[in-house]
Amino acid sequence: MHFSPSQSEASRPFLTWQRIIDWAQAHYRERMFNKDERIPTRSGLLYLVHRGAVRLVGTAQISATITNASDEETQGGIEDAFLGFVGSGLPFEIVAQSPFTLQAYAHIDQTAIVWMYWHDLDNWPHFRREVLDAFRYQHQRKLLWLSTLGQRRTVDRLLGFITLLVEEYGESTDRGYRLPYPLTHAQIGSAIGSTRVTVTRLMGKLRQKGLIYVEDDNLICLPYSSPKD
Amino acid sequence: MHFSPSQSEASRPFLTWQRIIDWAQAHYRERMFNKDERIPTRSGLLYLVHRGAVRLVGTAQISATITNASDEETQGGIEDAFLGFVGSGLPFEIVAQSPFTLQAYAHIDQTAIVWMYWHDLDNWPHFRREVLDAFRYQHQRKLLWLSTLGQRRTVDRLLGFITLLVEEYGESTDRGYRLPYPLTHAQIGSAIGSTRVTVTRLMGKLRQKGLIYVEDDNLICLPYSSPKD
Numbered sequence: 092m093h094f095s096p097s098q099s100e101a102s103r104p105f106l107t108w109q110r111i112i113d114w115a116q117a118h119y120r121e122r123m124f125n126k127d128e129r130i131p132t133r134s135g136l137l138y139l140v141h142r143g144a145v146r147l148v149g150t151a152q153i154s155a156t157i158t159n160a161s162d163e164e165t166q167g168g169i170e171d172a173f174l175g176f177v178g179s180g181l182p183f184e185i186v187a188q189s190p191f192t193l194q195a196y197a198h199i200d201q202t203a204i205v206w207m208y209w210h211d212l213d214n215w216p217h218f219r220r221e222v223l224d225a226f227r228y229q230h231q232r233k234l235l236w237l238s239t240l241g242q243r244r245t246v247d248r249l250l251g252f253i254t255l256l257v258e259e260y261g262e263s264t265d266r267g268y269r270l271p272y273p274l275t276h277a278q279i280g281s282a283i284g285s286t287r288v289t290v291t292r293l294m295g296k297l298r299q300k301g302l303i304y305v306e307d308d309n310l311i312c313l314p315y316s317s318p319k320d
Numbered sequence: 321m322h323f324s325p326s327q328s329e330a331s332r333p334f335l336t337w338q339r340i341i342d343w344a345q346a347h348y349r350e351r352m353f354n355k356d357e358r359i360p361t362r363s364g365l366l367y368l369v370h371r372g373a374v375r376l377v378g379t380a381q382i383s384a385t386i387t388n389a390s391d392e393e394t395q396g397g398i399e400d401a402f403l404g405f406v407g408s409g410l411p412f413e414i415v416a417q418s419p420f421t422l423q424a425y426a427h428i429d430q431t432a433i434v435w436m437y438w439h440d441l442d443n444w445p446h447f448r449r450e451v452l453d454a455f456r457y458q459h460q461r462k463l464l465w466l467s468t469l470g471q472r473r474t475v476d477r478l479l480g481f482i483t484l485l486v487e488e489y490g491e492s493t494d495r496g497y498r499l500p501y502p503l504t505h506a507q508i509g510s511a512i513g514s515t516r517v518t519v520t521r522l523m524g525k526l527r528q529k530g531l532i533y534v535e536d537d538n539l540i541c542l543p544y545s546s547p548k549d
Contacts, residue, residue: 149467155479155526172470174463184460190483191464223452230459231413233466234403235420238378240469241401241510248513250384254419281470284477284513297384 107218108180112141115205122204124197132185132195136206137222140177143202144272145195147174147183153190173282175236176260176272182222198272232259240283246293248283253303257313267314269306336447337409341370344434351433353426361414361424365435366451369406372431373501374424376403376412382419402511404465405489405501411451427501461488469512475522477512482532486542496543498535 115121121141124130130145132138138145149172176198177183185193197204212219232255239251253270261268276294277287285293297303304312344350350370353359359374361367367374378401405427406412414422426433441448461484468480482499490497505523506516514522526532533541 147463149463149470151467151471151476151480153468153476153480153483154471155473155475155522155529155531170471172467174466174470184456186460188460188464191467191480193460193463193467220452223449223456226456226459227413227452230455230462231415231417231422233459233462234376234378234422235417236466237403237462237469237511238380238401238420238422239382240466241378241403241513242380242383242399243509243513243515244384246384247380247382251380251382251420254382280472282466284470284472286472293384300384302384 107215111139111207111215111218112205115139115141115207120206124202124204126197126200126202128197130195130197130202130204134184134186135209136184137209137212138183138185138195139205139207140179140181140183141203141205142179143200144179144198145177145183145202145204146198146278147177148172148194148196149174150192150194151190152192171281173274173278175233175256178260182225184226245283245285245289246296249279249285249290249293250297250302252279252283253297253311254313257311261313264306264312267304267312269310269312271310273309274311336444340368340436340444340447341434344368344370344436349435353431353433355426355429355431357426359424359426359433363413363415364438365413366438366441367412367414367424368434368436369408369410369412370432370434371408372429373408373427374406374412374431374433375427375507376406377401377423377425378403379421379423380419381421400510402503402507404462404485407489411454413455474512474514474518475525478508478514478519478522479526479531481508481512482526482540483542486540490542493535493541496533496541498539498541500539502538503540 112121124143130138151170151172174193177195183195185195187193212222236252236255239248239255242248242251256274257268257270260270260272262271275287276290280286280290283290294303294305298305301314304314306312341350353372359367380399380401403422406424412424414424416422441451465481465484468477468484471477471480485503486497486499489499489501491500504516505519509515509519512519523532523534527534530543533543535541
């Protein structure tokens with residue numbers, strides 16, 4: 092398994108970034124959010140995570156079934172799905188689209204968000220190119236994510252999902268790579284089409300097999316070498 | 321439900337496109353593929369679908385379980401997941417990434433693919449912008465797709481998946497919107513984490529409820545107005 096350092100960090104020219112942050116602050120285009128606070132977004136605007144981390148969530152307002160109590164896991168129809176993080180220094184945008192809506196939440200306290208119109212980037216053509224490349228990279232990551240969600244067994248989807256998340260966002264530690272943000276079992280379940288209860292059970296299985304481990308604040312980690320190697 | 325016309329068709333300046341195709345043909349950068357033929361790809365190259373359609377497929381080489389016969393749906397570990405289409409006039413790229421690999425296949429006969437290096441686009445900066453915007457759009461679509469795959473009930477994932485596909489690629493007909501490419505139930509199952517047998521059963525349910533219908537060559541359609549409206 093190959094883990095690559097965060098590409099955005101390496102490729103971001105610090106000076107341009109600082110100039111954009113200065114510009115945004117001078118134009119009152121920065122705002123701070125607390126953990127789990129929703130970030131109001133409009134289609135057509137571009138958002139940059141200055142500090143902290145953003146959690147993207149999708150809501151499906153489509154259902155093949157009129158909700159009834161006979162299904163074992165009926166929960167009222169509308170479900171929120173965890174769609175990934177946007178880390179510091181990275182862009183996101185939200186294009187509203189029925190019958191699904193996308194929303195952004197601050198994932199940790201003190202998350203600072205800067206926003207701008209796309210045409211504001213006319214002043215920084217290189218930075219625009221970087222933003223577009225970041226979306227290009229994100230697109231590839233989401234294709235990998237979809238690959239694991241196509242797997243039929245929930246435990247495979249779970250391990251694939253964790254692997255992709257840690258691969259993308261993980262920090263190096265003594266024993267392995269650690270996801271720097273906590274994630275609840277309900278949030279994991281919402282991403283892989285499963286329930287909190289099932290995720291808890293399967294996470295136990297993966298830990299027993301040594302495929303994952305968990306550190307202090309519920310941070311998920313992958314060991315450097317798989318126990319099967 | 322709102323269906324928008326294919327954005328790429330509207331925004332593609334025909335002259336540039338024709339010039340790029342001419343350039344590609346003059347430089348032996350075009351090749352024709354038959355249905356289900358694999359399109360060889362290399363990381364770092366950019367591919368354009370000149371004619372036909374491409375099917376993107378992801379392969380997960382990760383599994384939490386050593387394959388054994390006790391699981392009901394064990395099938396040898398490696399599963400290919402259908403990840404979507406790339407239609408005529410649109411770009412794609414494949415960045416290899418363990419433990420998942422992405423591949424491209426011609427989805428229909430006479431699919432013509434043009435390829436180039438990213439720096440070849442230095443001659444056509446506006447076109448490069450368009451290509452990057454196309455990936456940006458694709459990224460948003462994949463977020464919506466992930467939203468529906470987070471739904472717990474397979475029938476909801478199935479209807480959400482079909483809705484998104486038809487919304488993106490569908491053609492207008494007398495009665496509704498029709499997906500112009502056939503898709504097997506096994507392919508659908510591979511996208512939504514289910515099996516061919518289950519998809520066949522649930523497609524029957526959705527047809528009975530009038531939420532979808534199927535035309536001649538197994539083409540999936542959505543009626544203009546939902547029967548519940």
